[in-house]
Amino acid sequence: MRVTDVRGKRAGGRRPGVSGTREAILAAAQRGFAEHGYLATTIRGVAAAAGVDPALVLQFFGSKDGLFDAALRADPPTRDLAALLDDGGVADLGERLTRRYLELWEGRDTGPRLLAVVRGASASPSASAMVSAFMADAVMLPLARAVGTGQAELRANLTGAHLLGVATARYVLRVEPLASLDRERVVAILAPLVQHHLTGDLAGS
Template sequence: MTQTRQRRGPGRRPGTSGTREAIVRAAQQSFAERGYTATTIRGVATAADVDPALVLQFFGSKDGLFDAALRVDPPTRPLLALVQESDADVLGERLLRRYLELWETPGTGARLLAVVRGSAASPSASAMVAAFMSEEVMLPLARAIGADHAELRANLTGAHLLGIATARYVLRVEPLASLDRERLVAIQAPVVQRHLTGDLG
């Protein structure tokens, strides 16, 4: 026999640790599967088995929840590790290949798609994505490059990669969407490499 679950009052669940983490995980899944617009505080609370008031207590709003979902274990983290491990003269190829692999991996691909779609769905979400990209991706990339105009190079690289991903995985523009990944790497890696270390003219 199924017992009816009593509605919890506001506040942390007694005796339960990791409540905030559970909310973030539920939010990441909802944003990935349902998108920014369809994700609600109540829906995330239900998935995390907490009262909606607790979600608001931790994050303040859906925007705050989106920001937390973006920054906790970000899907772009493997890119930064790759930058630190690669020689400068092969960085463009390795960075592009790993970036495409992330988009084509079900878990990280869904989160990256949620980020791109979320940024288009809300001005506040767009501002948060821009801040995240600057603080967590672009600036570390610029420091790792160690070349002249490093910040500009990082921004050019990020914009180029995002453009490829948007056309290939979000808008699914053909023939780019179905182009073999290694063929795409062969075509575009020299462009990425030029942004990173080449002559900017």
């Protein structure tokens, strides 16, 4: 299979400092993974897009896996979800969380990055492990803390699995009629189920 590099030109002017160079590499990596996927994005291509030598990318991140993990955690697309969990109680969290999650998938910048995360998780075992660890740290743990009731970790897992499943069917696989359904209609259908996972009685508990 032919590998596609991420190409680009560095803007004129002085080369940025260490911090600026690292940020430029991360930005190029985020674009690369979002546009081309995990497998087709290369160290050489990211270096070209950032205007640096490939050896410098390896110096900062060690490997493509290290670069993927850093790009995933730098300004993560799920950041708004964590902020939302601190805004208000849990009584209507199902609706607020569902709406914001779908909005992120439909966002011009966040949508492609979420798509890259899901596709990256299925591209290789190492990428899958990094996505799993990131989701546990950045999404599941804050959600469990926000729920704060019995079996909070299980409730967070069920909520995340339900939302991810719907997003995968709607935005990745484009399953109809779900893919074409109005977002607010999806929220109306999905939010009560999410709320039940968060605060309702769990069978057998």
